[in-house]
Amino acid sequence: MSMTQESIDEFLNRLASSDPTPGGGSAAAVIGAAGAALVSMVCNVSLGKRGCEAAEPELRAVLARSETLRHRLTLMVEDDVSAFGGLMGAYKLPKATEEDKARRAEAIQSSLERATRVPLDCARACGEVIALSRRAGEHGYQHVISDAGVGVSAAYAALRSAALNVFINAPALKDRAFAEQAIGEIDLLLAHAASESEAVYALVRGKLGG
Amino acid sequence: MSMTQESIDEFLNRLASSDPTPGGGSAAAVIGAAGAALVSMVCNVSLGKRGCEAAEPELRAVLARSETLRHRLTLMVEDDVSAFGGLMGAYKLPKATEEDKARRAEAIQSSLERATRVPLDCARACGEVIALSRRAGEHGYQHVISDAGVGVSAAYAALRSAALNVFINAPALKDRAFAEQAIGEIDLLLAHAASESEAVYALVRGKLGG
DSSP, X not given: OOGGGSBHXXXXXXXXXXXXXXXXXXXXHHHHHHHHHHHHHHHHHHTTOTTXXXXXXXXXXXXXXXXXXHHHHHHHHHHHHHHHHHHHHHHTSOOSSXXXXXXXXXXXXXXXXXXXXXXXXXXXXXXXXXXXXXXXXXXXXXXXXXXXXXXXXXXXXXXXXXXXXXXXXXXXXXXXXXXXXHHHHHHHHHHHHHHHHHHHHHHHHHHHTO | OOGGGSBHHHHHHHHHXXXXXXXXXXXXXXXXXXXXXXXXXXXXXXXXXXXXXXXXXXXXXXXHHHHHHHHHXXXXXXXXXXXXXXXXXXXXXXXXXXXXXXXXXXHHHHHHHHHHHHHHHHHHHHHHHHHHHHHHHHHSOGGGHHHHHHHHHHHHHHHHHHHHHHHHHGGGOSOHHHHHHHHHHHHHHHHHHHHHHHHHHHHHHHHHTO
């Protein structure tokens, strides 16, 4: 059974426990998926509503993409568990002989690469959810517009969370070119998401008259 | 069956759908509960670890509070659905006679008050989770310290999300004293959480060397 087939109560219990997985990476993926789901909800409610007719093609395009990202982020809940498990497994490999040591070092490096790529992909997907939440906030039906503000807040939290896992794993990578590219990309994603998520939140709050 | 007994997949499907509930308020409560769970995890992993002995009383105090808040936030998932349902029900009451109208107006006001109090309570709980995540980030075991950064990001997103529901419902309240107190408190919580969550995230990132 995949982790997202478990109940929310069970997931939260396991998250709170001292078990290493699920951890922050899986939580980030769930929170990002919730952000995408809220963007989808704004589109699903708005389609067919009076006043939203002209925006229908835009809302349909946003919905198609937010649903793709929601499913991708949902799969990342499990990817994070397996990337973390792979890394823990690699550290536990025998290191008695030189051959053992070489095999272990190689396994650690390939696991570290995966444990960097998974959160990097999560952060990219969340960056896209933030962009979609702006379009949903601009064109969505007034009565559900606040959900675009919840969606952007969730996606930003997930992006920041995923970034922490890149910062943990990338420094130990021997492939310095990839490590630096990953950290550089995460820094850009973080900087862009910070200003963009504030702008979308302010847009939504402004529409509420708050 | 309460909503948090449903699977994550099912919750996300319902969130994305055009059904009015669960909406952003329930998502905020789940995300806040995940933030509290991550603070609990940092404490649960750190207790008994070498180097964390001196911080054990602090970690136990943080854990007791984060678990209380996690359970409270989990219950708010359902509270939000019921507050929203109550409000929708009140708007649908008959308004044929003057007596009908008076009864409906009263039901709307009491539902609006509840639909303001629930997200206000959610935001207060998330503000506390942010404060706890700082203590977990300061005293927790290095290998799980990033989870304090995920926890604070989740709690801040949930607080901002809950605030939107206060901004939606408070303006229509006839009890202006309560409405203004609620909006004033939410503005204070938002301002404090913005700087505090940045500080905790920077603290955690600094400990990762990122």
